[in-house]
Amino acid sequence: MNLIFKNATIIDKNSPFNNKAADIVIEGGIIKQIGTNIAPIDGFDVIELDNLHISQGWFDSSVSLGEPGYEDRETLANGLDVAARNGFTDVAQQPTGDPIAEKQADIAFLVNRAAHTATALHPIGALTKGSEGKDMAELFDMKNAGAVAFGDYNKSLSDANILKIALQYVQDFDGLVIAYSQDDKIKGKGVVHEGEVSTRLGLKGIPTLAEELQIARNLYLLEYTGGKLHIPTISTARSVQLIREAKAKGLNVTCSVAVHHLIFTDDVLTDFDSRYKVSPPLRPDTERKALIEGVLDGTIDIITSDHNPLDIEHKKLEFDLAKDGTIGFESAFGALNTILPLEVIVEKFTAGKAIFGLENTAIAEGVQASFTLFNPKGDWTFAKSDILSKSKNSAFLGAALKGRAYGIYNRGKFILNK
Template structure:
């Protein structure tokens, strides 16, 4: 497929054309020319209003259900949704049945993703069955294509197990994902502990449930060395702890979920289970601290934390409903209400370096792998806009700013109409 993208505003810090508008010619998957380009025989011209092009976006936390929960989402449809949402790459969590804790499980995920525009990068379980008892086959899984190791939304209660995992992973330069939550303090909590939880009569999850575990995990990292990623933080103290750890020179990175940057626990007043997520939505004070952490570089990555849940597990009592919201389709438009476009792009692309994934620059001679979008316009997100098989979105009825046009990756162009 040979293409010419006309009059594109380029956002790519690694490109000599960053901040400039130009035409981009792509031939056989390679960028052959950037500049003013007239129509070339055998090339399709792509001209879109307010077109911006950046390096391909990468979502570091996506759940697709398959294998085991195909009713929630399949790999094929999940990758289609990701492409339509602007993501050239996604890291898939190991929370299917069986849990992806062996070389064969990683190979299965990779094989199911072949031929798609969006590339799938499996995360291997850190412990066997994600049960937190024994370390899984990390080295074999890395050889099969796993990009990191962690148990999705499950903390490692055994500090010695995490210590050994961090030490072992250094032998093959692996990234350890340490979800940070003290389950004893969380208890039966389902929402942020505060005024809203008290008013609603719902059991709360205090910020210290996260912060104690962040502090412990950072102390372990300081002792062992290695590389640690702390996903989906939600509190100002967590931001501060990670900032201090980075100042010490520790190899630690962290992410925040889109919904924690945009929403607060004020939305819970109607007991709508679409807003039941883990970690929970917190206060406006904490939300602002997360925004500041993104802006000053403490928070490295923004993730959709896309987690499809079937209706049977969402349309029920709040205490019993499963945690999770889908987020791929709304990630960019929701963030545009709270962050500038260049910051969003940076947080969607910087993760490739952290997870050791190829990130070609927008430059002549490089592989063409980029996201197409505009910052213009706005719309209300409705049920008709949901591409995922599950419909549990926290952003239904909300205004989204700008629009994702699609992606070009793996020699394939995926565009929204």
């Protein structure tokens, strides 16, 4: 498919066309020309979209697609198509299937299933067998099969020695360890943030200390062992400060925040709506503002949708019994575009590739085309009809959004969200 994208504003700080409108010619999957007023070429389709913007392809560092084992929640084929239509050229798949991705064959299955999709899937291998936190999984074998990192999704390691050994072991092959940080003993039976809202609603609370104490421990381990540590979906002001201080000391630590923690506070819980039950829990506005500050000053490296499809049987329950998680592909860009500068959103959607050892393809002549198409203008309200995922458990239903992704060009495929 040979294409000419007309009058596209390029958002790429490394490009001489940054913040400028240009035409982009794609031939055989390669960017052949970037310029202005490029004439039509025989055999090339012309793509013209309202207020078209193009950036390097977006990367989502935390995605939980159902397959294998939970295809009723989401399949790889549909989930990756939804990702493509909402601007993501690359996603990192959490080891949340059944069986859990803990062996070479499990990673190979995921890689092979997604070999021909427009959005590239990059598996995260389980850090421990069964994600049970007892014995380390087959990390090196999984790395050879295509795993980009190792972690147990939304599960903390109570055994500090396993994390210590993992951080030491992966240095032999430049591996990345992911350490979800929440002390289970302090969390107890908590389901929401511990504070005024939890008291008023009569729900058991999770103090910020549960996250911060675990992060402090994990950073001490990193300082002792060396290696690379990624701390996902942080949610408190003190967590931001701890990571900021660790980076200043020269530790190789990165972190992410979920879109919903930048948008919502625990005030939305007044109706006991389980769509807002996530892990870690939504926090007060003081914590939300500190997270935004961490994004703006560079302490927080990645913004993730933390896309987690769940079936109605596990989500539409009493708040205490419902599973944690929300889908996020369809709303991620539009939600962030209401609170952050466009350049910051693009940076946080693309910087994660380097952290996970992936190539970040420039928008330049002579390179393989891989980019996201979007329109940053236009206010709209997110509705159920906007959900393309099989599961509908979105915390953003009814939310005011701004701008939409048009789709992607990646792996020689052009996917347009109509």
